Amino acid sequence: MSTAKGKKGTRNYGNGSIYPKPNGKGFIGEIFVVINGEKKRKKVSGKTKTDVRIKLRELQNNAEAGLLDTKPEEKGIVFYDFAIDFIERRAKFKGIEKTSETRDTYSLKKMGDFANLYIQDMSEELIERFFLENITISQSYINKIFQLMNRVFNEAIRKQIISENPMRWLEKPKSAKPTKIIRALTVSEEQRLLEVLKNEDILYAPQMLLSLFTGCRMGEVNALEVRDFDPKNKLLRIRKTVSEDNGGVTIHYHTKTYHNRDLSLSDDVADFLSKCIGEKEDGFIFLSSAGTIVSTSQVNTEFKKALEKYDILDNTLDGDVTCHSCRHTYATRFLESGSGVKVLQSLLGHSEIKITLGVYCDVQDSFKQAQLDTSNKYLENNNLSII
Incomplete structure (x- = not known):
């Protein structure tokens, strides 16, 4: 069976073509017809190719007879x-x-x-x-x-098919399905995870470690190429990300939020990345054993296996832990160190600071208490009291 050039699975029927609907339920037919001296493309749909073929012929016959309605709003458009x-x-x-x-x-x-x-x-x-x-x-x-x-x-x-948007005054509904909250690792959990990642044979451990110490999204880590790292100046350029599409992976030459950034690395992180690159002169830094680009879901599968196998998590805590928790953990430790949220926004590549404030401002209770003690001590030293 021959197919029309440029569209897989498309078959020509006279002046029209038929191809499956994207959802696999039925077929769509297209045909160019002349209406009032103007060539226009028309579409029809049906459960079978035969249904569509008949509709296409009817369209063509009606157009030739001058009977085709030029005002689609009168009959309706699906x-x-x-x-x-x-x-x-x-x-x-x-x-x-x-x-x-x-x-x-x-x-x-x-x-x-x-x-x-x-x-x-x-x-x-x-x-x-x-x-x-x-x-x-x-x-x-x-x-x-x-x-x-x-x-x-x-x-x-x-296109003047309708006069107003029926959703103009409609508020976006809120789902009844509980939203899973991704949480950061506690300090003790992170310590246990680091021990495992450094000493056990964990697939994709380098990507997990890099995310923990740079705050990069896993898609950004997997998209890194040798040219993105400047070892002399200890800079890492974040310009790309990997996403999953129909079971495959795609490289996008921008980050999730279109905010490219340069990260200044510590000596330890720069040395670690140099070891990951090894003798490579170009190409992707991290690839699968088959030489293919690694997806976030692949890393996440191995990450969850490691968490369970080595009993890393405190199961009394609420929230889901995925490989994205590495990014949350980096942000949480950054804030716990007393560093500013505006700097964190830049490091994480957030388009708006409210995203940083809303998602990454969970800090450990011990840190909160320490900060509160510092504040109380300051008030006391300055003779500021409620009584």
């Missing part, structure tokens, strides 16, 4: 079809990265049958009911779906 077209065009013409396109497509898939309604029929009440019926999905997915729907409706307004 939200899913319009959204897919919008996502594809946005990725193509605005240079949106593949991961963003995939994320939007997956968010559309999570909408299920609701996405098969006509855009014109999607009222505020229906949308609110949809979110209430799906209130148990994660807050992250609620946010993604909410944002996607808003963008699609605004595009529909721009």
Whole structure:
């Protein structure tokens, strides 16, 4: 079976083409027809290729007979079809990265049958009911779906398909699913972990150690190349990150928040990184045994194995511990040392200081008490008292 150039799994039928929907449920057909002397692309969808092929022929016949409706709002446009077209065009013409396109497509898939309604029929009440019926999905997915729907409706307004956004006054719902809080390691937990990482055979231990002592995201660590390290000046340039996409990994030539940064390393960390590089002159510093780029999930799997095998965690404490806890731990120790939060924001590459304040300001109780004692002593020395 031949496929159309540029789109895998696409087959031409006359002037049209048919390809599977991204969610695997049914097919989409595209055809160019002439309406009032103007060539326009039309889309149809169906459960089978035969259904779509028939609809394409009907479109072509109606166009040739001058019967094709030039006002789609009178018959309605399916939200899913319009959204897919919008996502594809946005990725193509605005240079949106593949991961963003995939994320939007997956968010559309999570909408299920609701996405098969006509855009014109999607009222505020229906949308609110949809979110209430799906209130148990994660807050992250609620946010993604909410944002996607808003963008699609605004595009529909721009194309004069609808006159106003039905979500204009709708507040983003809060998920009923409990949010997992990633916590930092305590000092004693970190001490036990360091002992294990330094002396036991733990896969990806170097990446875990580097994150613990630089605060880098694991995707940033796995994206490091030899050229990113300046041993003479002990500088580490953070310019890239690794993300996971459809079971594979992708290198992005920017960080998660698009805030590139240079980290000044201590002598110990610089020496450690030099040993990791060894005789390499270029390429990625950290690769799998198969020579492939390492993903965050791969590191996280080994990290959790080590935590369990060597009984590192204090299970009486709340919060989840993942390899991202290495970054939290770095930030927590930084604050406990008395260093400033504004400097920490820069080191972590946060776009706004409220992120640093909101996520990384957990400190150990012993540190809090020590700081409180210092404050009380200062008041006492200056004869400042309540009585």
